[in-house]
Amino acid sequence: MGGMEKEVDGILVAAHELKAPLSVLRQLALGLPEMNAGGERMRSEMVSVSERAIKQVNDLTKIRRLEDGLFEMEPVAVRAVCDEVTQELQYLFSHNRRDLFIKYANRARLVTANRDLLYSVVYNFLLNAMHYSGEGTRAELIVRDVHDKVKVTVRDYGPTLPMDVWREMKRGWVEKPTSIAMRPGSSGLGLYIASRFSRYMDAKVGAVRHRDGTSFYVELPVSKQASLFG
């Protein structure tokens, strides 16, 4: 068995191992009787944390399926995907007292991608930004055209990305989750997932280091199929 296969199998095992207790945790949280305001907040956090963890675990299982090429590439409406992700995460941003600024400046509507994978890329970027933006600050989601591509950028105002991680991102390929001991408090799992999914979609990922934070982006090719009608 090759190193890559070992890594993938390890991820698969970890994913399945984590899924069951996380599902139980979520059920427990949903089943908690409402005690008081504090209890309700705790309940919300339990549900939220477990749902996010389950999503990451599901993404890890998808990584194994990337090998089989099971994810179809198709014309995908970028704004619709971003709208859906931001809608899902809006509660989390509000709950943690972060603002989410969204700007759509793109004319091209459709890109060639896999909808589920793109959803996960944007989701992981935003979750990362939420995590690293300080209380009262904001994260930004900006979608714009760059030549024949649509660029989705997520900017945070947290600590600047370490140079070694930035180099990995610049190369367009994050090796494995453990290699990115990113910024404090993160396993870098979300970035690893985003990197793998983007690579599958032939999309370019990268990061820009700012003095006051980091931008992560993915560039997706405009759908040629859709442009025939446009």
Next chain:
Amino acid sequence: MIYVVDDDEIMAECIARACTGRGEVQIFTNAIEAMQAMGDGELPDLIFLDILLVGPDGFTFLNEMVSYPDTVKVPVVVVTSLDLAEKDLVGYGVVGVLKKEKMTPQEIKAYAEKYCG
């Protein structure tokens, strides 16, 4: 009566709790005990069934269910983390599929009310 067949006891208890007020709920942590209980006593009105069980799995259990004229009529809701579609299980008397990581107590309760109301 409702059967919950799941080798994860805490998950089984969560499901049972969601069915509160809909009659007696019996928890089984393996398929063999659940089949034996059906053979010994009255049939349940509804079964919540996990698929990845220790010992005979949920599919084996479903195969047994459709092998007898009385048990084939018992509605089964599959509760699983696997990617299973209801349409793939209709032949087994499965009336619903709940994903463990997404289901809510309300969804569980809705099945209990529908079949044990």
